[in-house]
Amino acid sequence: FGVMVKPAQIYTEGITQITQADIEYARELGYAIKLLAIGKDDDGGIEARVHPTMIPDRHMLAGVGGAFNAIYIHGEALGATMYSGLGAGEMPSATAVMADILEIARHRMAEGSARTHAFGFPIHLMKGASVKPMDDVVCEYYLRFTAPDKPGVLGAIASVLGRYGLSIASVIQKDRGKTRTVPVIMRTHDAPERSLKRALAEIRKKKIVQSAPAFIRIEEKL
Template sequence: MRIALLGCGTVGGGVVKLMRRNAAIYERKLGAPLELAVIADRSLKPDPSLGITAKLISRDNEATVARPDVDIVVELFGGKTPARELILRALGAGKDVVTGNKALLAEHGDEIFRVAGKRGLSVGFEASVGGGVPIIRILRDSLAGDRQRAVYGIVNGTCNSILTTMTETGVEFASALADAQATGLAEANPALDIEGHDAAHKLCLLVTLAFGVGLKPRQVYTEGITRITQSDIEYARELGYAIKLLAIAKDDDGAIEARVHPTMIPNRHLLAGVGGAYNAIYIHGEALGSTMCSGLGAGQMPTATAVMADILEIARRRLSGSSGASNALGLPAELIERASVKPMDDVVCEYYLRFMARDKPGVLGAIASVLGRHGLSIASVIQKGRGAAQTVPVIMRTHEAPERSLKRALAEIRRKRIVQSTPAFIRIEENL
């Protein structure tokens, strides 16, 4: 089995290392050798330590994917261009494809999977969600006999590490982000991670695998962690919660909730203990009940192991002579219908509310009165000592209510000038 590698950055370098280190193991598993035929990378230089010679390197992407001696094309460029065109060209040339490109698959996966299905080819994408956590195979294969009802994912290691740092060291968001950038965990421009977009891309794939419907990133309500303060972390702890950036999908008899946002979850829950750069996906099935998979969600070698798993799976199929695509999404691509997404205003949650209230009689009652008129009942209240500018922080936890009601109540509180600044709120998932 001959492999063409598109891109030899962090993950690509890990794939090369594994192919060199485990060559004998892979040959024994397959009954045939895996051979790295070519690496297409315009900036790559020979590296004797990895066995990368000048002869192995190509600067011509298009010619690489069309080479007749290549069986599997592994796309690790990232981004949508030229990755989309190269993957389609590879499929057109009869090559199976492996990719970890979640942004591309979230936007153009329907096209890519349809083309692969028509040509009887496979697209492996285990590395696109959860790094080394084998969640794609688990949802597609291991849990195929059950009906999934909900998926909750910590799927961005950068955000999880930042929130863990804030929780454990007491620093504010900006400081925790700077630490993550200094260690290389966060990019110089971290917006894709900290604004929640990376998690939304991954959630699109999880929704298709769990519920069998298609979803685009623009349909996912997306909110990042930039507004989380150390006060929120401390009050959450006092209320018995941890704050995580969760990718949440629920199937309410065909109406799909799809949202990414900071979420308070009970400290007793398994997800609350997932710290640092680790990822975890918690799945609730109708028959099985709940199960969770966790592991390193990023990094060279964890992600490279996921890529290699796809390569080995496809190689086994090719060597066995079996025909037909592997139904990478769990069902034929042409049968995947567009998801009916529940509007965020209709989503029902409990809420954490933080007000900077004016320090005068009747303010707490006025806030409670407005909330009550809009159908929000209060479960608990924390009121701290006097702060600057004659204001006091007031923390409330509500019972369940539609988000529409919460937004209307908070808008009225602002209009009445009951509080000093814009109220903050975080959604609570009490019963995951």
């Protein structure tokens, strides 16, 4: 995008909170969970974030697994393209390291004007980025609650979500009558992350559910 983004400006979140149940529920909803690094130019404000993401199981990135990595780009005129290959292992790692060394050597030998520019932009023309805070990022969300198996709980959750502007697209509730608590899975429509976090905090504070709610961001239109 022609901007300089500092590492501290990039939101990062790992996969430690993802459970096997989340993977199975995602599959049931038609999604795959992938750890994505996402960059978007949103009307001059840059989204720069790394986190587990649910993507449609028909998306090209959904089939990337094992030691493979992929870069998926959506250009304004070009549309969607993807480059995929091994991202781990002895030879792939050695190839990447040697490519970096050769690139550094080529730049040093070019001496200024003939030098190629990283990302296609001369360093002196790159500007600082206005990175959008995660609270302002708008996504759909997958929500997982552990709720008491009694009437009114689902309605109470939905009521709090509604007060913060989150509308529910679908609900999965299983194992009713088998245990004292049941998993409740919801998928929301688009909403700012700030609204989601406030709603989940209130649900937790009111002790509507048994444990801290979990959520995963959904990207339908990469």
